[in-house]
Structure formats: C-alpha cells, structure tokens
Amino acid sequence: MISELVIDVQPQIISIAVLEDKNLVEFRKEVRDLSFSVGNIYLGRVKKMMPGLNAAFVDIGGEKGAFLHYRDLGGNINSLNTFLKKVFSEKRIPPIGKFLCSSAEVAKDISITDILKQGDNVLVQIVKEPIATKGPRLTSELSIVGRCLIVIPFGDRVSISLKIQSDKERIRLKQLVCSIKPKNFSVIVRTSAKGKQASELDKELKILVKRWNDNIVKLINSKSPSLIYEETGRVLALLRDNFDSSFEHIYINDENMFNEVRDYLSLIDPQKSNIVKLYKGEFPIFDNFVITKQLKSKFGKIITLKNGAYLVIEHTEAMYVIDVNSGNRLALTANTNQEDVIVDVNMSAAEEIAKQLRLRDMGGIIVIDFIDMYEQVNRQKLYDSMCNFMAKDRAKHHVFPLSKVGLMEITRKRIRPALDFNAMETCSVPLGKGTIKPSIFFTDMLDEKIKIVVKKMGVKEFSLHIHPYVAAFVKKGFFSLNMKWKIKYSVGIRIIPDQSLEILGYKFFNKKKEGINI
Template sequence: MNKELIINAAPTGVEIALLENKKLVELHHEKTDASFAVGDLYLGKVKKLIPGLNAAFVDVGFEKDAFLHYTDLSPYARSLLKFTQLCVTEKSDQIPDFSKFQVEPEIIKTGKINEVLNGKPDILVQILKEPIAAKGPRLSCEISLPGRFVVITPFNDIVAVSKKIHSGEERKRLQKIVENIKPKNFGVIVRTAAEGKNTAELHEDLLNLVETWKNIQRNLKNSVSPSKILSEQDKTTSILRDLLSEDFNRVVINDKNIYNDTLSYVNKIAPDKQDIVTHYHNGIPIFDQYGVTKQVKSSFGKTVNLPSGAYLIIEHTEALHVIDVNSGYKSVSNNQEENALETNMEAAEEIARQLRLRDIGGIIVVDFIDMKLPDNKRKVQEAMEEFMRTDRAKHAVLAISKFGLMQITRQRMRPEMSINTSEICPSCNGTGKVTSTLLLEDEIEKRLLYLVTHQHSNLTIFVHPILYSHLTKGWLFSIARKWKRKCKCKITVKPNSDYYFTEFHFFDANDEEIKF
C-alpha cells in the first residue's frame, strides 16, 4: 500500500490529507489557534464534585468546565495528586529524581470521586476528548506520553507489548529488552512499530520520553491553575509518529517552515526516509494538484456514490449515525442474493473509509441490503472488520442482525469532520418547496393594490422569465392586463433572468425600487 501525506498550510491553519493508493482516507484540520487537543496536559482546578455521577468538573481554562469521571482517574490518582503538589511547590532549581518518588497505594475501582478529590485540589490532567458541541473537554488522569516505538505511563512498573505484534518470539524479545532499559516508576507499552527494532532504537525513544516527563516537572514548578503544561505534537508530526512506515512514499508540503520542521523530525525518527519529504511550490493549489479537492467534494455530503452505481445515504441523529446502503442500478447477475452480497461488500469498504474520513464516532447503524444466507452475512461482517483494521480509533463491529442491520461503535476523540458540499437554494431556502404560482399571483396583486392606494400610478414589476411568460400569456386576457384594468394605472411587467423563480420587485416611474 502506498501512503502519501499532502499538507496545505493556509492563514487559518493547516490541512492534512492522508492518501492510501491515491484514495483520500483521512482529512485533518489544525487551526492556528487550536487548543485543548487530545494529548495536551493541563494543570486543572477541581471545581465541583458530583457524587451522583461519580465525576468531577475541572477548570482547565475552557469556557465550560471539563469532565473527569472516576473511571478515568487512574489507579495511581493519589500518586498523581502528590506529584502535582510537590512539583508546583518545589523551591529548588533542580528537579527531583522521579525514580526516588514514593508511589502511593492504588485507589479501588469501585470507589467514590469525593474520597479521592476531596478538598478540590489542583491536579495534572490529560485531554482525552476534545470539546464537542456544547460539551467541554473530557479528561483523564492516566497520563501517557507516546513515542515512535513506546508509550510511557508514570507511577507504575508494568511492561506491555502491543497485541498487533503476532509473533510470540518477537513479543518476548521486546518485553525482555524493555524490562532491562526501563527506568523506575515508569510503565512502558511497546507499540506495533517497534517490531524488529534493536535495543539502541528503543532506548533512544524511551530516553526522549523521559526527558519530556522532566519538562513536565519543570513546567509544573510555580504554575497556577488553570494552565497548559505540555502540548501534544502538531498533527503533522503526530501522524508521522504514528503512521510512518515502509508504505509511506511521499510527504508533500507547501510551507517552507513546516517543511523544515517535518524534514528535521523525519530525519530524527527515520533518517532513511528523509527523501520522501518534498517542498511544493507550484502555482496550482496543492490540494488541486494531488486530486484532494475533487475527492473532498465527492466524498462529503448526505449521498455518497459508489463506482458501480450503488450509493450510501449517511445521516446524523442526536443519538447515532445511520448509513443506508442502496443498490442503485448495479446488477452483477440475475441472482438477487449475489447482487446484494456484491453491493454490500463494495459498500463495506466505502463505509470503513467514510468513518475514518469524517472521523465519525459513537454508535453507527448500517442498513445493508437484505441477504438470506447466513454465510453471506458473515462474509460482510468479516470484510468490514478487515477494512477497518487500518483504523487507529478503537472500534467494534457486531454481526448483522436478523433485520439486516450492523452495529458499529467507534471511539469519539474529536468533533466529526463536516464539510458542506451543497448550497441552500435561494428559492426554497433548503426546504425543497416553493410558493405555488397561484399564491404568488395573489401576493403580487395584493402588493400592487396597496401601492395604487398610496399614489403610485406608474409601476414596473420585474419577475423571473418563467413567471413573466405566465403573467403575460394571452395578451388581451393576460393576468397583467387584468391588473391594469383593475387598478386603473400603468403597469409594466418585465423579465429578469437573474431572479430566482419566486422573486419579484416593484419599481416606480423614476426606476427606483419600492421597498416593503
């Protein structure tokens, strides 16, 4: 699989498109004034404890207090509180040795929020979910710092290896290496990208993360809540950190500063891949040059067309997303079951792409075309699981129910990507309905009579050409002449092709528009 990252820098922010085999699969927009991104660390102040929800509201500087549930506290919440207090009140210029930090006993899983956060203390928290709609950020006290090959979690000594590394021998090798190089009081999770890496590479990545933790200690010193302690890397480098592999064959950037930063980062984490980073300075917009704009226009919207003629209808409700699969004019054989299976398989691939592209989270219900054979239903489920394997968000796919519905849950981390690819019709204001011609006639006549009673004896009415034809049809017996006889004044009807169908305007003898 060939992967390309196309980066478009604009005054409002940076747009990042991830292409897989020339097909757009992810689209990110990082605003220049972005804050409260997933992974950011804040020193927050506990504002309110809600025992009924077993949660707390924490002030991190956002307009709405952030939400912290007991299940997101981490077993080492008391250690984190103690650590935060020690760092904030530290008087020495030297940061304390974290390996000598005395870890507190773990909290119980079934405990109460007011038992841990009593007194409304300051606490170091990490953004778990960005603000969505009217909700503030969601927080976690399970601090994790991701690197290229490992993730460190302070206050514990656990070593875990990604389950996506299937080789038992490789898992044991990585576990042994990390256990030997791991500092005290740090847990380490070995990422999938670490497969095949040697001790030196893993150790360097680990040392970089430990240095980041020391920066957190420095930034906490004398800090006053609420304040940002550490920002997650910008999206460009975080995507490269998580995704950079042998499959990547191009990173194209149209901004010199971002190009230099990205080149420096790639040179640091994968020197053999630095040739893939290029600076784009052609006159054509970068997204147009690489076909991103065209794919955005065709991929967003209520209806998504598939190459075969089948199509999807994607709608969002308050509780969930609903996707309806329609066969359109697709027909691969005279067998209805085969047609349904082929259409559903094609739709499953596009649905998996749409979930990533729009970053749809929560509950998704897919109404596939009905299939009778259980084997075919299982094939579609297995295909959906396979197509979603590359999705970095946590997800679960359930079997197709007897009603032909598949339920999918997908981790919601940030607001859904929504791009409006349609415009509101000026005639109907998006309702799909326009005023009937008879009612329009009555409305024009009513205003005409009003103007005549207010000393207007020479009037010109501009209307849409179709309406003009209707009003002047029949000449002697036309509606326009009927108005003249009724009002006993000079009335002229003229067409204007710039008007929408139901639009009309009155002008007086001096060609000045009469406002109502």
C-alpha cells in the same frame, strides 16, 4: 500500496490528506490556534464534584468544565497527588527516580470523593477533545507518547502491544525495555517497536523522559489552570503514529512546516528524510493532487458507488445512520439472480462505509441499513467482510452481526469532533436560491449519462442540450470533451447551447428531436 501525505498550510487552518495509491483515505483539518488537543497536560482545579456520576468537573481554562471520571483516575493517582503536594510545599521538583511511589492500588468500589475534593489541584491529560456541548474528557494517568514507546510516570511496569504476536519478539522487547527503563516510569511498547534494536529504543526512551522532565518544572511557578505539556502538533502526531516504509512522498506548501517535518523525519527515520518535498506549483496543492475533487465526492450526504448503488449518510444527535440503496442496479439486472446482485451491492457498500468511517473520523454508534438478504450464509459473509474492511482502521471499534431486520451496528471510538466538509456549492444563477451539487463533477455525470444512452439504450445519434457556458467549455479546444465523447463511444453527438436550461441542466434528444428519458 504507495502512501503519500499532502499538507496544505493556510493562515488559520492546516489540512492534512493521506493518499493510498492516489485515493484519499484520511483527511484532517487543524485550527492553528486550537486550545485543547488530545495529549495536552494541564494543572487543573476541581471545580465541582458529581457523586451521582462518580466524576468531577475540572477547570483547565475553558468555557466548559472538563470531565474526569473515577475510572480515569488511573492506578497512580495517589503518587501523583503526593508529588503535587510536595512540589507546592517545597517549591522544587523532586527527582522522580528517588520519589517514593505509592504501591497502593485505588479500589474499584469507592467514590471519587474519597480521592479528590472540590478546590484540589490535579494534573490531568486530555483524552477526548470537546465535542458539541461536551467539554474535554480527562485522565490522570499521564503519558508521553513516542513513535515506538509510551512513557507513563509514577509506575513500574512494561507492557507490550497485543498486535506484536510473536512470543519470541514480545519476550525480547520486554527484557530489553526492562533493562533500560528508568525507575518509577512505566513503559508501553508500541507495534512500531517490532524489530527495533536496543540503541534505537534507548534513544527514544531518553527523549521521552527528558520531555517529561523539561515540562514538569513549569509546575513550580504555575497556578491552576495552566498548560504544563503541549502535545506534538497534529501533523507530526500523524507522522509519528502512521509513518512506515509505504510512505513514498510528503508534499508541503509551507517552508516552515516543510523544515519542521523534515527535521522530525530525520530523527525517526533518517533514510526517509529526502521524501519530504516543498510544493511550489502554480495551482493550489489540493487541486494539483486531485484531493479537492475527491473531497467533494466523498463528503456529501449521498455517496454514489461505482456499480450504480449509493449510500445516504445522516447524522443525528445520538448516532450516524447509513442507508444502502441499490439505485438502478436491480432494474438493469432483471435476468440475474436477485440475491446475488443484492450481495454484490451490499459488499461494495460495506467497503465504502469502512472508508467513510475512517475518512470522516465518524464515531459513537453507526447503524447501517443494508438491503435485505434471505440466505444466512450471505449475511455471515457480509459480516465477515465488514470486519476485514474495518481491520485497517486504527480507531478502537466493534462490529456487530446483522440483526433480524438487516441492520448492522458499529461502535467506533471518537476522540475528536467528526469532520464536516461542505460538498455543495451556492447556486450561481441570477435570483437562484439554495445549493447545487459540485460543478466539478458535472462533466463526469454527463459522461455517465452518455454511456447509458449509448450502451444501454442503443442510441447512436443524438443531441445534448446544455447551458451555453457549459457548452463553450465542452467544445473548447481541438481535442475537446465533445471530441473525446465521439471517439470513446463511436457516436454522432451534437452539443446544443440552450439558454433556457439552468447552469447544470441538460436534455437529450434523438435525431427525430424526441426527448430521451434517462
């Protein structure tokens, strides 16, 4: 599998697309002046205590108070509060290596009011961006994230990613990190550290610790609310978390971002720095790599599958609801075992749904209404397949087996608002109202209709009536679309401009001028 990263830099928005074998699998849009990003550390002030929720609202500078739950205080909250008081009283940053960290664990059965009071200063980090009417969600267990390591101040533990399954490698990494870890810093070893040498991990660890030391000095002259540490931009964060040997190309249409990404790649993988390319093409970068077309096909309410089935995706206040429909698949396969056809439709739907969750970054509760299957072995097969399709998803998720009525539930952790992309276009007909399907797919749809007329209905000579504008496009050039259709399907087809039709309207007629219903 070949992975590519395409970055479209515009004055207000940066769009990031990840391609796997030319297919769009991830898409992100980052507002360049976004105030609150996951990973940012703030000096906040407790605005309001909520004993009933065992939580507090913290002012970090936004219109809405950020939410800090008791469970998110972390085991180092006592040390963190002591450190803050010492900084404000002495007006200096005590060396964390010489700081006496509290060894007392925070009890699980006490109230947040025993730890924090209204008006207290507190160091917090964003773990979930504002979504809808909710403010950011916070934690007091601060962390500085790198490619292979995560550094957590005011602790003294070393943890290894569970995805590293080799006992020998886990022991090696733990011994290695314990030998280079500075005092009063906990370290989480990420999956990317597998196989790394001591020099590589030591270099990254020093960079992360320096990053903490360089930013924490801002506390001396800060008043709440203040930004203390700003997380790496989303482009670099995506590279940090996802970059591996499968990445073959990174295309960027902005010189400043090109230099920034190339410098960062030189740091984490010098041998791959030459894969970063500055795009200077005539066409928009997303059009050149056929990303715009994929976006419009994958972000609509209705998602069509290759086998004729389709999905309907609805977003409610509480959850996402996805309905699986067979389309004309069952009608066209009347002589085939219906259970087998249903299994095939459900399997293809499950694969596409797993892609959609990742592409749109859908989170919370997702309920899928699959087509009913009567055999238990097929229901289990669908559940196992969905688990396999979701294995590529890095977001924390859980797949539940099918219920008795054929519903499958999936929970997926969401840290940012789900991506919304308008796949419809404004109607261009004079006096027309509303929206229409993207015109970029109209000729593709005509191709599918011609295929049905020829292959399934057996019609070899017919005329296609379309709007004059579309007819001019279809017949343009020596090797036109009209010519391609004639050669592809070995048929006699006449393109008739018809002004009575809408811009994306069409009609088929046989050689007797009788309408063909598809």
